[in-house]
Amino acid sequence: MLRHREKFKEAAAVYDEAIARVQPLQPRHWRLLYARGIALERSKQWPRAEADFLKALQFEPDQPYVLNYLGYSWVEQGRNLDQAEQMIRKAVELRPNDGYIADSLGWVLYRLGRPEEAVAVMERAVELQPEDPVINDHLGDVYWAVGRQREARFQWQAALESNPDPELKEALRRKLAEGMVREANAAAQ
Secondary structure (H helix, E strand, C coil): CCCCCCCHHHHHHHHHHHHHHCCCCCHHHHHHHHHHHHHHHHCCCHHHHHHHHHHHHHHCCCCHHHHHHHHHHHHHHCCCHHHHHHHHHHHHHHCCCCHHHHHHHHHHHHHCCCHHHHHHHHHHHHHHCCCCHHHHHHHHHHHHHCCCHHHHHHHHHHHHCCCCCHHHHHHHHHHHHHCCCCCCCHHHC
16 A cells, blocks of 8 residues: 555565565565565665565566566666567567556667657557657657657647646656757667
8 A cells, every 4th residue: 555655665664574584495485575575776775675676586587567667667776688578578568558658668779779669669658658748748758769859849839738647748848849859868868
């Protein structure tokens, strides 16, 4: 409940207690590690979160949600991009109709400086999750990177109308007013 209320630090502490009670950890505990990893990542405790995701994958190496969460987190940090791509591709194979996982694949391709490859993947992600503001924003960024500015603005507007969080709302307004000012792939950062 704490995690769903976005009280991530408190949720992580409760997960700490739960995990302490089930020692030694068994493969069936991958879900606890995954849940705590999310709470830790969202409460800015990345080293612990990463350790939990990696341990969960030791127990359940083909778990698409763990593969996706860890891979996407690495993409956002600009780290381990080749490994993140492999993990996310595996997650897509396991859950081909999950728009969030498709978004992660498109985003890693974009961040690797391959926006042309990302276009079809991101379009599929929006097809699967049309109401998600982050996915629409990502498709807009990909369109902008391949020179499709009009379509990029359309996607950013769709994202703005999909109830984004305040930080994304501000970024979308800036993009709609100014376009993409910076080169947004990992190779340029």
